[in-house]
Amino acid sequence: MAYVAVISLAQTLEELVQQKPHWVSSDDETTKMLHSFRVSLKNFQDFLENTSKRRQHCGEVEELDREIRTAVEEVEDVIELKIYKTMKREALSKTLRTLVEKIEALKRGVMGCRFGKSKVLRKTMEEEALHKTLSPLVEKIDVLERNVMGSSFGTNEVQGYVDPTNDELQVEASLLGHSSSRRVAKLNPENIVVGLEDDLMEIKRRLIGTSSNREIVPILGMGGIGKTTLARKAYDDFEVRHRFDIHVWVTVSQQYRIRDLLLDILSRISADPIKQGTNSDQLMDKIYKVLKCRRYLLVMDDIWSCDNIWDIVSRTFPEDENSSRIILTSRINEVAMHADPNCTPYEMHLLNLDESWKLIHDKVFGVDQQFCPPELEEIGKQVAQNCQGLPLALLVVAGHLSKIDRTRKSWEDVSKSVSNILVNESDICLGVLAMSYNYLPYHLRPCFLYIGVFPEDREINITNLINLWISEGFLVNKGLKSLEAVGRDCLNDLVSRNLLMVRSRRWDGECKTFGVHDLVRDLILRVANDEKFLQVSRIQVATNPSANKFHVRRYSYSSRIYDDDDLCESSSSSSTRTLHFFYGLNNDSLLGQFKLLRVLAILDCTFHYFPLVIKKLVHLRYLHIFNCHEYIHSSVSELYNLQTLIFGQYSGLPVEIWKMKILRHLEVKRISYFCVPSSKEGSSFKLQNLEQLSYLNISCCTEKLFSGIPNLKRLKIYGDKGNMTSEKLNSLSCLNKLETLKITCYRGYYERPPQSKFALPTSLKRLTLESTYLPWEDMANIVMLPNLQVLKIKDNGFVDGRWRLNDEMIFNQLKFLLIHKTDLEQWKAGSVNFPELQCLVLKECISLKKIPQDIGEIYTLESIELHNCSTSAENSVKKIQKEQKSMGNDCLTVLVNSRR
Numbered sequence: 001m002a003y004v005a006v007i008s009l010a011q012t013l014e015e016l017v018q019q020k021p022h023w024v025s026s027d028d029e030t031t032k033m034l035h036s037f038r039v040s041l042k043n044f045q046d047f048l049e050n051t052s053k054r055r056q057h058c059g060e061v062e063e064l065d066r067e068i069r070t071a072v073e074e075v076e077d078v079i080e081l082k083i084y085k086t087m088k089r090e091a092l093s094k095t096l097r098t099l100v101e102k103i104e105a106l107k108r109g110v111m112g113c114r115f116g117k118s119k120v121l122r123k124t125m126e127e128e129a130l131h132k133t134l135s136p137l138v139e140k141i142d143v144l145e146r147n148v149m150g151s152s153f154g155t156n157e158v159q160g161y162v163d164p165t166n167d168e169l170q171v172e173a174s175l176l177g178h179s180s181s182r183r184v185a186k187l188n189p190e191n192i193v194v195g196l197e198d199d200l201m202e203i204k205r206r207l208i209g210t211s212s213n214r215e216i217v218p219i220l221g222m223g224g225i226g227k228t229t230l231a232r233k234a235y236d237d238f239e240v241r242h243r244f245d246i247h248v249w250v251t252v253s254q255q256y257r258i259r260d261l262l263l264d265i266l267s268r269i270s271a272d273p274i275k276q277g278t279n280s281d282q283l284m285d286k287i288y289k290v291l292k293c294r295r296y297l298l299v300m301d302d303i304w305s306c307d308n309i310w311d312i313v314s315r316t317f318p319e320d321e322n323s324s325r326i327i328l329t330s331r332i333n334e335v336a337m338h339a340d341p342n343c344t345p346y347e348m349h350l351l352n353l354d355e356s357w358k359l360i361h362d363k364v365f366g367v368d369q370q371f372c373p374p375e376l377e378e379i380g381k382q383v384a385q386n387c388q389g390l391p392l393a394l395l396v397v398a399g400h401l402s403k404i405d406r407t408r409k410s411w412e413d414v415s416k417s418v419s420n421i422l423v424n425e426s427d428i429c430l431g432v433l434a435m436s437y438n439y440l441p442y443h444l445r446p447c448f449l450y451i452g453v454f455p456e457d458r459e460i461n462i463t464n465l466i467n468l469w470i471s472e473g474f475l476v477n478k479g480l481k482s483l484e485a486v487g488r489d490c491l492n493d494l495v496s497r498n499l500l501m502v503r504s505r506r507w508d509g510e511c512k513t514f515g516v517h518d519l520v521r522d523l524i525l526r527v528a529n530d531e532k533f534l535q536v537s538r539i540q541v542a543t544n545p546s547a548n549k550f551h552v553r554r555y556s557y558s559s560r561i562y563d564d565d566d567l568c569e570s571s572s573s574s575s576t577r578t579l580h581f582f583y584g585l586n587n588d589s590l591l592g593q594f595k596l597l598r599v600l601a602i603l604d605c606t607f608h609y610f611p612l613v614i615k616k617l618v619h620l621r622y623l624h625i626f627n628c629h630e631y632i633h634s635s636v637s638e639l640y641n642l643q644t645l646i647f648g649q650y651s652g653l654p655v656e657i658w659k660m661k662i663l664r665h666l667e668v669k670r671i672s673y674f675c676v677p678s679s680k681e682g683s684s685f686k687l688q689n690l691e692q693l694s695y696l697n698i699s700c701c702t703e704k705l706f707s708g709i710p711n712l713k714r715l716k717i718y719g720d721k722g723n724m725t726s727e728k729l730n731s732l733s734c735l736n737k738l739e740t741l742k743i744t745c746y747r748g749y750y751e752r753p754p755q756s757k758f759a760l761p762t763s764l765k766r767l768t769l770e771s772t773y774l775p776w777e778d779m780a781n782i783v784m785l786p787n788l789q790v791l792k793i794k795d796n797g798f799v800d801g802r803w804r805l806n807d808e809m810i811f812n813q814l815k816f817l818l819i820h821k822t823d824l825e826q827w828k829a830g831s832v833n834f835p836e837l838q839c840l841v842l843k844e845c846i847s848l849k850k851i852p853q854d855i856g857e858i859y860t861l862e863s864i865e866l867h868n869c870s871t872s873a874e875n876s877v878k879k880i881q882k883e884q885k886s887m888g889n890d891c892l893t894v895l896v897n898s899r900r
Contacts, residue, residue: 224392350389
């Protein structure tokens with residue numbers, strides 16, 4: 001994968017110039033060499049991007065790709081190893097200088113002159129060493145560049161090549177008279193379901209049937225046929241949810257741990273904390289007690305074996321003859337028979353031709369029956385027929401069709417590709433998926449393959465993934481967009497191609513978490529392995545001789561490593577850039593051999609002491625430590641390249657943290673203190689690049705602290721309610737770029753402070769207040785925020801029973817309002833107070849008597865949701881809906897969900 005190597009080296013050179021300017025600033029030859037590298041890399045990047053647009057690569061292009069990757073990775077390894085050794089030497093020199101200064105003081109400056117000379121000499125030696133390192137590499141890259149540009153696929157021919165996918169659909173959109181397919185990409189793909197209507201009706205019938213026995217409802221079928229989709233539709237169905245008291249969804253998958261499954265189930269049905277050391281039997285007992293005498297719906301998705309998993313579940317989930325139900329999804333019939341020999345499994349069928357074409361049509365043109373030209377419909381039906389009725393294959397093909405020109409030639413090319421897969425591939429679905437990968441633009445390929453580092457069926461957080469992409473160097477900043485925005489664009493592109501499955505979205509449709517289908521993950525692991533991009537656990541490397549030229553640079557361990565040799569043998573320390581340990585690491589001292597490591601994540605593991613070996617890894621950009629009994633050590637500041645630091649335990653932040661100038665994302669389970677340098681230690685301290693900070697104790701909030709992180713965009717605060725004073729809140733006002741703020745206070749009653757005046761940053765767009773116990777009168781401070789779009793009030797964020805808004809209190813930009821678990825009884829408001837509101841959600845507002853009738857008059861309002869609120873509040877919202885319908889407003893959606 002030469003493209004990744006090229007953009008990675010380009011970023012390494014840029015960082016070298018920015019962070020170590022004294023190594024190159026006074027050396028003209030070194031500066032010229034770095035410029036030569038940049039020019040060559042730009043030509044390589046253009047060559048790779050342009051040749052990737054050709055659908056059929058010849059052997060010459062593949063060989064040039066391998067040569068570029070080999071040469072560029074060698075250059076990056078040599079440069080980064082030189083940086084590592086130089087930094088190590090500098091650290092030693094710093095220690096020696098400290099000792100010399102002490103001797104200096106004793107000998108009245110006698111040694112000072114000699115030391116000064118040695119310092120100048122050392123700087124010259126550094127520049128000379130870098131010059132000698134770069135010289136032979138420049139020559140090698142120059143030779144390769146001439147070969148590439150002189151090939152039959154060089155710049156001249158590439159520039160004459162016209163890519164039909166690059167005209168932004170302007171010509172065909174004007175010819176066909178409809179909007180481009182980019183409009184369709186904004187739809188939520190998981191909401192478009194075809195061919196499952198009858199299946200859903202049957203599953204619902206069995207779930208809400210009159211039988212009082214606990215019944216098993218198995219859903220069986222081949223991979224990619226839609227078992228999980230059908231189960232999810234039934235699980236989310238309003239009538240089904242209203243039927244059950246408790247709803248639990250767990251994904252089992254091929255590799256699972258009983259304890260993890262039990263913890264997952266318990267976390268979904270009980271808010272009580274789980275004591276450390278609780279064993280599986282105790283967890284089973286707690287689950288049983290919570291579910292006892294309650295009607296529950298359990299979904300166990302993706303079960304692969306008939307081992308003791310079902311025996312444990314059957315003992316854990318009580319049979320109280322209250323019509324509880326359990327849905328199982330599996331590819332294996334024996335699983336259903338083992339769970340209940342008397343049950344009748346529901347076997348899913350493949351889609352027929354009409355259903356197949358409808359699924360492609362709706363995905364490409366939208367469910368509003370946008371016009372499809374007859375010449376495309378004919379070809380589209382051929383494509384649909386070639387997918388043999390398998391929904392996953394149809395979805396992936398539709399995702400690709402939605403990205404290309406709506407011309408006969410473009411669609412015929414896709415039809416031919418699918419036809420070839422039918423001839424050459426025994427597995428139609430994997431063949432279609434591989435075709436879709438081959439059509440991916442080069443910049444999306446590493447982003448897609450990187451998802452393979454996560455264990456099977458893992459729900460992946462978008463923010464964390466984008467931080468990993470940035471640390472790996474996959475994202476290129478083009479124009480004024482931030483790298484985060486570029487990463488989100490890449491993610492949305494992969495979602496719109498139906499290669500990723502969205503698991504959760506924000507109220508506005510923005511993706512929060514996602515997963516991948518098992519077959520898609522199989523493809524990722526196969527391609528990542530063949531291309532030496534990633535190795536997962538003990539997967540054996542490919543036997544392709546040409547592929548063996550490369551060292552794998554990324555490793556993911558999704559099972560616990562008990563033998564230190566496993567780590568040493570399976571990863572080449574000389575070139576490894578990434579290590580993910582999802583189930584712990586026994587011997588952290590082994591990490592010191594990975595000198596060029598960029599990403600290190602150690603999960604499900606507790607260190608007694610902060611692993612000081614990490615400070616040697618000067619190239620680290622991303623560090624995630626799951627748990628540690630010791631606070632973050634001051635030596636972490638020596639990781640001058642670190643961009644993301646996640647520490648899953650309570651800790652203070654040492655004053656040395658201010659030396660980490662490129663730190664972007666800092667997340668600690670609880671930040672008990674945040675040291676600020678004194679005037680003697682430095683008056684110009686600033687973390688200019690820090691954009692996200694979690695979770696800061698409210699007692700740390702001072703104007704002095706926040707003035708040192710002026711570009712903060714997202715902040716999470718926690719602490720004792722008694723510390724949430726106006727002074728602390730006012731200190732936030734200097735954060736004039738802050739967009740998201742969440743404040744969570746400790747639970748428990750205390751004497752509420754009197755109404756006070758405070759000012760939050762006017763730049764805020766999202767605000768969450770949880771257990772803050774503010775009086776509703778203090779909402780006058782919130783209404784002043786001119787850019788606020790999302791307001792969430794949780795668990796007595798405001799108290800006092802009455803919220804009255806006069807006509808002057810206007811939330812001008814508010815689009816989403818959530819009120820969850822408050823003592824609110826009377827709410828007086830109208831459409832004038834929320835002119836832009838789109839979604840109103842009320843949860844567990846059991847004291848609220850009614851929703852203001854005038855809320856229904858808000859022109860922009862799309863939905864009102866009530867979850868477990870009072871009967872009178874439910875009746876009032878139904879009255880609002882009825883009134884709006886009588887006035888011709890059918891756009892307002894009302895959802896009422898109650899456990900009564």
